[in-house]
Amino acid sequence: MIILGIDDGNFSCKSFGRVRGEEIGFTVPSLVRKGIVTSRSVLENSGVFNADANSITSTYLIDGDAFSTGDVKSDSKRADDRNYSNSKENVAVVHNILHQLGLGGQDVSVMTGMPFQYYYKPNGEVNREFIDKKKSAFAASVVNTKDDSVVTIAKHAVMAQGEAAYYDLLIDIQTERTSKGMVSHGVTNQEILNSNVLILDIGGGTTDPVYVKRGATIDHQRSGTFEHGGYKIISELEDLVKVELGLSVELGRTRYQEALLTGHLQINAKRKVDVSEIVEPLLEKHFEIIMEKTKAVVNGFDDIDIIAPIGGTTEFFRALFEKHIVDNELRFVNEPIFANPRGMYKRMFLVSSAKKK
Numbered sequence: 001m002i003i004l005g006i007d008d009g010n011f012s013c014k015s016f017g018r019v020r021g022e023e024i025g026f027t028v029p030s031l032v033r034k035g036i037v038t039s040r041s042v043l044e045n046s047g048v049f050n051a052d053a054n055s056i057t058s059t060y061l062i063d064g065d066a067f068s069t070g071d072v073k074s075d076s077k078r079a080d081d082r083n084y085s086n087s088k089e090n091v092a093v094v095h096n097i098l099h100q101l102g103l104g105g106q107d108v109s110v111m112t113g114m115p116f117q118y119y120y121k122p123n124g125e126v127n128r129e130f131i132d133k134k135k136s137a138f139a140a141s142v143v144n145t146k147d148d149s150v151v152t153i154a155k156h157a158v159m160a161q162g163e164a165a166y167y168d169l170l171i172d173i174q175t176e177r178t179s180k181g182m183v184s185h186g187v188t189n190q191e192i193l194n195s196n197v198l199i200l201d202i203g204g205g206t207t208d209p210v211y212v213k214r215g216a217t218i219d220h221q222r223s224g225t226f227e228h229g230g231y232k233i234i235s236e237l238e239d240l241v242k243v244e245l246g247l248s249v250e251l252g253r254t255r256y257q258e259a260l261l262t263g264h265l266q267i268n269a270k271r272k273v274d275v276s277e278i279v280e281p282l283l284e285k286h287f288e289i290i291m292e293k294t295k296a297v298v299n300g301f302d303d304i305d306i307i308a309p310i311g312g313t314t315e316f317f318r319a320l321f322e323k324h325i326v327d328n329e330l331r332f333v334n335e336p337i338f339a340n341p342r343g344m345y346k347r348m349f350l351v352s353s354a355k356k357k
Contacts, residue, residue, distance in 0.1 A: 001107055001154060001155075002017060002018070002019060002106065002107075002108045002109070003348050003352060004016065004019075004098075004101075004108060004111075004348075005017060005110075005111050005164070005340070005342060005343065005344025005345030005348060006097065006112045006113070006341055006344065007112075007113045007161065007164075007338075007340040007341040007344070008030070008085070008090055008093065008113060009030060009113070009204050009312075010030055010084060010203065010204045010205035010206075010231065011029075011030055011204020011205065011230050011231060011312060011313075012027050012029050012030050012337075013027065013028050013029075013030050013093045013094060014026070014337055014338055014340070015027075015097050015098075015101065016338050016341035016342045025335060025337075025338040025341065025342070026097060028069070028070070029069075029070065029071075030090075030093050030204070031071070031072050031093075032067055032069045032072065032090075032093050033067070033072050034065065034066065034067055034068075034089075035066055035067075035068060036059050036066045036068060037057050037068035037072050056070045056071070056100065057069070057072060058070055058096050058099060058100075058144060058145075058146060059145045060091075060092045060096070060142050060143065060144055060145065061141075061142070061145055062091055062141070062142050066145070067088055067089060067091075067092035069092050069093050069096040070096065084205075085115075085118065085130075085134055086130075086134045087137065088140070090137070091137055091138055091140060091142060092142070094110075094112065095142045095151060098151040099144050099149065099151060103151050104144060104147070104149030104150070104151060105151075106151060106152070107151075107152045107153075107154040108151060108152070109153075109155035109156075109348060109352065110155070110156055110157075111157040111158065111164075111344035111345070111348040112134070112138075112156065112157075112158055112159075112344070113158070113159060113164060113341075113344065114130070114131070114134065114158055114159070114160060115160075115208055115225045116160045116161055116162045116163065116201075117208070117224050117225030118130055118225065119131065119161075119163075122220075123220070124218075134158060135156050138153055138156050159343070159344050160208075161203070162208035162223070162310075162340075163199075163210055163212075163218065163343075164340040164343035164344045165199045165201055165210075165308070165333075165339035165343050166192075166197060166199045166212050166308075166343070167347055168339050168340070168342040168343030169189065169192050169197070169199075169331075169333065169343075170188060170189055170192045170216060171187065171188060171343075171347075171350070172186070172187045172189065173185075173186060173187075173346055173349065173350065174186075174187050184349070185350070186346070192216075193216055194214050194215075195214060195305040196211070196212070196214055196304050197211075197212045197305065197308060198211050198294075198298060198301070198304045198306070198307045199211075199212065200294060200308065200309045200314075201310050201311045201339075201340065202229055202290060202313040202314050202317070203230065203311045203312065203313060204229050204230040204231050204313065205227060205229050205231055206225050206227050206228070206229055207225070207227075207228050207229055207293070207294070207311075208224070208225050209222075209223060209224060209294045209297045210223045211223050211298045211304070222297065222298045223298070224297045228286070228289060228290055228293060229311075229313050230257070230312060230316070232286070233260065233282065233283070233286050233316065234253050234256045234257060234260070236282060237256050237275075237278065237282055238251075240282065241259075241265060241275055244278060247267075251265070251267070259275055259279060260279055260282075260283065260316045261315060261316065263275060263276030263279050263280070264276070283316055283317065283320060284320065287317050287320045287324070291324070301325075301327065304328050305328065305329060306330075307321075307325055307329070307331065308331040308332075308333060308339075309321055309332065310333060310337075311336060311337065311339070312336075314336045315336070315337075
């Protein structure tokens with residue numbers, strides 16, 4: 001059975017796992033609305049492969065209700081909602097990524113994510129009731145209206161965001177040939193195990209600072225979640241640019257996201273505008289806010305050995321992290337947007353392998 005880690009965030013849905021013999025990370029936008037979208041690409045059903053998952057619109061029937069995902073919205077604004085994790089909208093987005101991976105008609109085993117403070121209660125106890133609500137939502141019947149295909153989620157586990165990224169840092173999977181065939185097991189990174197590590201997961205809607213003490217023990221008194229992330233930054237940039245340039249059209253969040261990375265906004269195929277004088281102070285402001293809130297959650301950085309920024313929004317702040325984090329080791333992981341789903345995949349894979357022994 002195919003095993004996938006899925007970080008089903010507010011901004012985008014990220015998956016990681018072995019599909020068709022290759023470990024791959026894949027993303028689709030977490031854009032969804034109720035109802036059937038009638039607009040279609042002229043390339044659809046034409047035999048021409050379109051690799052841009054952002055431009056693919058699909059509709060799913062969830063217990064009879066239609067939800068369309070993909071290229072269904074063009075604005076950057078979206079309300080932060082604790083219940084999104086358990087919603088039919090999220091179920092549609094997750095099934096969209098499963099179908100875009102070509103898994104229609106198959107059974108899969110998945111581990112999805114949940115913001116740290118939603119997964120755990122303030123005392124560190126796992127919030128079973130909230131997790132069960134999510135699992136119940138994902139037990140619904142989901143049908144792709146395009147071809148009536150179904151991906152069956154045969155096993156579903158949930159892991160806290162941030163904690164999953166720490167697991168990705170801590171554990172590597174090694175596979176060896178034995179007399180019983182190929183055997184996989186986890187190998188612990190001793191440096192990470194013996195360090196105080198702050199995972200700073202900056203997502204689209206929330207930021208999860210997760211402080212893990214030496215010995216891989218989460219300090220719940222110094223970990224949490226606050227609502228500040230990429231959506232807020234993109235939305236503010238959009239408002240500022242519209243005023244500055246007198247724009248009335250909706251360019252879509254992808255172009256504003258690119259502007260945050262490059263300092264240039266693509267208005268149309270010919271017109272590209274330098275917006276760096278807007279972007280730079282905007283990023284400085286939001287970086288300062290996120291750092292202040294993070295320090296408040298974790299009670300300062302003094303005893304932290306390694307700070308590992310992960311999540312899609314992290315890339316906006318890479319230069320600012322390098323400039324301002326000077327008294328702690330800064331650890332950028334490979335493809336930080338996939339840190340959580342990689343950790344989920346490793347956890348699910350190793351648990352599955354252990355049961356087979």
